[in-house]
Amino acid sequence: MTPAVPATTPGCDAAPVLRERGQREVFCGLTGIIWLHRKVQDAFFLVVGSRTCAHLLQSAAGVMIFAEPRFATAIIEERDLAGMADCNEELDRVVDRLLARRPDIRLLFLVGSCPSEVIKLDLSRAAARLSVKHAGVTKILNYSGSGIETTFTEGEDACLAALAADLPADTTDAPSLMIVGALPDVVEDQFLRLFADLGIGPVHSLPARRANDMPPVGPNTRYLLAQPFLGETARTLEDRGGRRLDALFPFGAEGTTDWLHAAARAFGIDEMHFRSVIAPGRERAKRAIEHSRERLTGKRITFLPDSQLEVPLARFLATEAGMIPVEVGTPYLHRRHLAGELALLPAGTLLSEGQDVDRQLDRVRAAQPDLTVCGLGLANPLEAEGLTTKWAIELVFSPIHGFDQAGDLAELFARPLRRRDVLRV
């Protein structure tokens, strides 16, 4: 067993990237609210936007909207635009009403949208003003989830960056580890157990599950990105003295091993001890992936841009499930954070950044991949054309990180292929 990933034949780290401009079939950053509000249990997300924003959240949230959710939209009306009502006064009124109704809220995010950005409504000042008013009870922060500035998961990045800027300063001399990125609780717990077994501590998560438990940050903070879309958050943590541990993202047996290994090395953990701790999980992951391997191996896959998870997932499918990536599209390519991933992609993979959706679909039709990973606006139309698809959003909503989810992750890709083969209608 070799925990470190062997250097393969030259991958895609130096490959040219196709950059396209045109119509983009992607979500805006507001969508991040759907999973972020589940993670931070006493936070509320108030979007300042139009009916379109409210409609998007409702469409994306499916049935969650009815369980007295912790997000809402303050819909800008004509009165606000015509200057008949003062936007800031209106916002104060809405926030006061909201906090009176939900006194359990400890953290309120004012989330910017396209309309609020275009009319230059200064939500950061509003957040500062309201924070003073509600001091001691509710902290109020601001970030933008607008489509003009953020794509899908970049909404989480913007939110965590706002949190990171607001974290308490860590003045202790002891090193600490921070896991950055909202993970499902079950996955987070697995990682915390592994770090404890390795003897690494203290370990914090950003975001924490409650507003008052957000971790401190300082020059001795070492952080691991659990998600590939956290460029802005990383920059903010670096500004606060934090140092990123470079690693693959924790997808599959190899990715998870490398990710844990980066922390073990940084904290001077004995190599033999590291191996013995991760061995059971690593073996389990490999065994579980094996169930889907036969169906995936040799199959060609195209990723359309969605969440920035595309590159690490393509790496996982190529190196651990034997798939052949045809095109890997991503809304934004963070070269430094993805350097290790790119090096492991098979040479010849087409990397694309951005999108002109009609041209990209022409490429998909020409390549006829066995599986196309795409958004829900494209999945059924492509199925109707005879192409098998896997809808991408599920990869953001399902637990897929770590050893014990590696089998589930492979299965997410194997299932549509299996279904294609079993149906006789």
Added chain:
Amino acid sequence: MQLTVWTYEGPPHVGAMRIATAMQGVHYVLHAPQGDTYADLLFTMIERRGKRPPVTYTTFQARDLGKDTAELFQQAARDAYARFQPQAMLVGASCTAELIQDDPAGLAEAMRLPCPVVALELPSYQRKENWGAAETFYQLARRMCTATVPGARPDGGKPSANILGPTALGFRHRDDVIEITRLLDQLGIAVNVTAPLGATPADLARLGDADFNICLYPEIADTLCRWLERRFGQKTVRTVPIGHGATRDFIAEVAAIAGVDPAAALAPSNLPWWSRSVDSTYLTGKRVFIFGDATHAIAAARVARDELGFEIVGLGCYNREFARDLRDAAVLYGIEPLVTDDYLAVEAAIQGLQPELVLGTQMERHIAKRLRIPCAVISAPVHVQDFPARYAPQMGFEGANVLFDTWVHPLVMGLEEHLLTMFRDDFEFSDAGGASHLPSSRPAGGVGGGPVTAPESDETNPTLATNGGTWSADAERELLKIPFFVRGKARRNTEKFATEHNLATITLDTLYDAKAHYAR
């Protein structure tokens, strides 16, 4: 600003999309920021369309704002025309583009595209989805209808009608059209054009050739019908054929305008007999609350009182454009109308009235679920299950049959529920069985209450009723993190695995070893 969690209607440009998507040969170029493409999945997922909606979004981003978003718009329009070659093009702005004032109308006109281009003025901060659909339909038809006199009668001199109003994402529009077309055929009336659903711009140009119009969905077609009345002197059939009685009235109205004998179409539905049969006696005087778009709510009220014998205790709609019609209807039932687009007001009304049945939208379904009241859906907005594979019209005689079954079904279920609860302590009924169709949680207090908790059966206590090894405390805690609906399976698999491997204690590793073992 209006604090909103749930909105009954989308923005007006979604209404315009519903028209473009319903039609053939139309393409909509929408000046909109990145992200507004989310609306595509309403059509591809909820309605399960196998084609992308014919909409090109300019998807401008922040970096474009400093430059020329107008040029971006023209480029998108040029590319869309070249790629899709539409017969007609719609151009317009979404809520954000309305703020940056690029004037799609002027920009498109300057391009001199070789097809009719209709510029849509949809005020996003005042109006909503239905209004946007009605306005788009009207503007497009008006642009295509350049004739001033009707053309030749289609179909060998038979009287003919246009069926106006069915759209994409319309609640049961697909099957309503089939039902009404069949009725007209029985009456010997030809359908000149059905629009927007399935029509082309060229079809719209022929609207004047029909003898009269059927305004099937006033929310969508009313504006256009009024214009066609003025332009071609066509009469409009305004009875909405939802329910047995309303269908008969509709046939009478159609027959009178067309000058045909109504008898041919008066095939009876099953509703009258089903409703008169003794099994339905218990429906008498059941208190019902009705909410939806005005057309469906008003029609449902008539069916509920006159055809099922319910008592109407609440009637409301979310679309202000038709508030007057709804208020007039509420007078018939001697109740206060409720015209609001705030679901909390609807929830408060339902909570206050405590009806025995709620007829409403997807939102009322959830409110009713929370308050543990039986419920059926009668109006958009709806979820994917209300775009069914089976034939399920609301209109015509078959529609009446569908209404009877759909509305009575939750009540029978409710009765079953009640009996089960009554005999709950009976040895044959398990207390842990849970509800057959309602969550067995306590109502979560409605407004301001906590989230509705998932029904918990004996799965909360995994040591109960097990015989496959003892669970260690941390494994047990881990098991509780697994969603309740797969927890039972996980527990059984783990215990089976433990037995097979002769493990006395189930540890965390056992749990995950089993998970890997059974990964499928």
